[in-house]
Amino acid sequence: MKKNLKITQKALLKSPWVFHLSTGSCNNCDIEILDVLTPRFDAERFGVMLVGSPRHADVLLVTGAMTRKALPRVKEVWKKMARPCAVVAMGACSMDQGIFRGAYNTPDPVDSVIPVDVYIPGCPPKPEAMILGLVKALEVVKEKFQGEKRIDKML
Amino acid sequence: MTLLFNLLIFPGLLFTGFAGGLLSWFDRKLSARLQWRRGPVWFQPFADLAKLMGKETILPAEGSRPLFLFAPVAGLAAVLVASWIIWLSLLRPEMGFVGDLIAVFYLLSVPALALIVGGSASANPLASLGAGREIKLLLAYELPLLLSLLVPVVQAGSLRLGGILAHQSAAGSIAGSWSGLLALAAAVLCQQAKLGLPPFDIAEAETEISSGPLIEYSGPPLALFKFTKMLMLPVMPLFLVTVFWNGIGSSLGGHLAAVAKVLALVTAAVLIKNTNPRLRIDQAVKFFWGPVTILAASALLLALFGL
Ligand code: SF4
Numbered sequence: 001m002k003k004n005l006k007i008t009q010k011a012l013l014k015s016p017w018v019f020h021l022s023t024g025s026c027n028n029c030d031i032e033i034l035d036v037l038t039p040r041f042d043a044e045r046f047g048v049m050l051v052g053s054p055r056h057a058d059v060l061l062v063t064g065a066m067t068r069k070a071l072p073r074v075k076e077v078w079k080k081m082a083r084p085c086a087v088v089a090m091g092a093c094s095m096d097q098g099i100f101r102g103a104y105n106t107p108d109p110v111d112s113v114i115p116v117d118v119y120i121p122g123c124p125p126k127p128e129a130m131i132l133g134l135v136k137a138l139e140v141v142k143e144k145f146q147g148e149k150r151i152d153k154m155l
Numbered sequence: 156m157t158l159l160f161n162l163l164i165f166p167g168l169l170f171t172g173f174a175g176g177l178l179s180w181f182d183r184k185l186s187a188r189l190q191w192r193r194g195p196v197w198f199q200p201f202a203d204l205a206k207l208m209g210k211e212t213i214l215p216a217e218g219s220r221p222l223f224l225f226a227p228v229a230g231l232a233a234v235l236v237a238s239w240i241i242w243l244s245l246l247r248p249e250m251g252f253v254g255d256l257i258a259v260f261y262l263l264s265v266p267a268l269a270l271i272v273g274g275s276a277s278a279n280p281l282a283s284l285g286a287g288r289e290i291k292l293l294l295a296y297e298l299p300l301l302l303s304l305l306v307p308v309v310q311a312g313s314l315r316l317g318g319i320l321a322h323q324s325a326a327g328s329i330a331g332s333w334s335g336l337l338a339l340a341a342a343v344l345c346q347q348a349k350l351g352l353p354p355f356d357i358a359e360a361e362t363e364i365s366s367g368p369l370i371e372y373s374g375p376p377l378a379l380f381k382f383t384k385m386l387m388l389p390v391m392p393l394f395l396v397t398v399f400w401n402g403i404g405s406s407l408g409g410h411l412a413a414v415a416k417v418l419a420l421v422t423a424a425v426l427i428k429n430t431n432p433r434l435r436i437d438q439a440v441k442f443f444w445g446p447v448t449i450l451a452a453s454a455l456l457l458a459l460f461g462l
Contacts, residue, residue: 006209007205008205008206008208008209008210009209010205011201011202011203011204011205011206011209012206012209014196014198014199014202014206015199015202015203015206038192039190039191039192042187042192042193042194044183044187044192044193044194044195045192045193045194045195045196047195047196047199047202047203051361051366052361052362052364052365052366052370053365053366053369053370053371055213055370055371055372055373055377056366056369056372056373056377058206058210080213082210082211082212082213082373082374083210083211084210084211
């Protein structure tokens with residue numbers, strides 16, 4: 001950790017709040033997320049919390065291959081997050097649409113709609129991989145703290 | 156000058172805030188241990204607050220922006236004043252005023268009102284749903300809480316916190332009598348709802364209505380709401396200890412006993428939280444207006460008969 005971090009930046013590394021957004025996954029990734037919160041891995045040790053509203057979140061955890069119906073909603077949720085925030089695409093589906101590639105109902109991969117900062121590969125990823133991805137996402141948010149401004153005015 | 160010191164440092168913002176943060180950690184750690192997890196580090200609540208202070212504040216496009224920003228400040232201020240009045244009557248009982256018990260009782264319901272006002276001001280449908288539930292919950296638990304707080308008033312024959320404390324140091328704690336014990340039991344149940352802990356976290360219900368009134372809050376205003384909630388953790392049990400359970404005493408032993416009593420009340424709240432799933436709002440209202448009110452009312456009857 002660099003020395004010249006502000007206290008809010010240091011605090012962010014200790015308390016990442018995650019909003020989980022399923023965009024049409026097979027549901028296995030979503031089940032795996034809960035593994036990270038169970039006694040074996042216990043992500044709350046690092047201050048990770050799943051929150052109920054995107055307004056509260058620091059990390060947007062996207063799973064699934066983004067169906068036609070989910071696309072506008074994904075955009076909307078990303079706009080609603082308080083900056084600075086990071087987007088993590090979890091699972092083969094949200095990286096390059098995985099087994100749903102070329103399907104009639106999944107027109108675009110996630111990163112063509114919102115800027116994805118960190119990818120976690122796997123189908124579904126292992127809990128260890130998820131924790132690593134989260135740590136990387138935090139590095140991204142930390143950088144962004146230096147001066148990301150809201151690009152769009154829509155709330 | 157002393158007033159400012161009292162409000163900001165001891166026993167106000169700094170001291171109660173620190174105690175609140177530690178108790179909030181105690182709550183999360185104990186919950187984690189009950190679920191066989193490790194739990195967060197001790198400064199976790201403070202880190203959460205510091206982080207929220209650095210995040211962006213998003214204002215609602217529709218709805219009332221001044222009210223949206225004013226609500227969390229009002230809630231925080233009310234809890235601070237309430238804690239100050241309680242500490243004043245504990246440290247310098249002669250400085251209390253007639254009816255300070257009632258003042259504290261109403262000040263402690265301001266955080267719930269702030270949640271209602273803030274949630275409604277955000278013009279979010281889920282927030283208004285949560286605000287509606289909070290109103291119903293407030294109506295439900297205020298009745299038994301007030302009834303049970305009348306027991307010490309009847310026993311001590313005084314509406315002043317100082318008077319109740321003096322009565323307790325002369326005649327033993329209120330909770331030592333039958334009526335006091337029943338009233339304390341009813342008040343502990345009401346405390347659970349006042350702290351917004353499961354099974355009465357109906358207004359915020361994260362998994363159901365996405366934290367209800369707080370859904371549109373982000374950044375510093377959200378931090379203020381979280382901070383208010385942390386402050387309630389020491390203030391509400393301390394209030395009950397003052398009214399029912401001898402206060403903080405005058406010797407070191409008495410102080411330590413008071414800390415143990417507050418910790419015991421918080422532990423009770425955490426245990427109830429971890430063993431009970433969330434109720435529906437109608438179940439909660441039935442619970443408070445049924446068994447808990449009967450409990451508190453019978454305690455009051457016993458107190459009137461001098462038991
Ligand atoms: S990546 Fe695999 S496990 Fe995850 S949603 Fe897609 S198909 Fe399911």
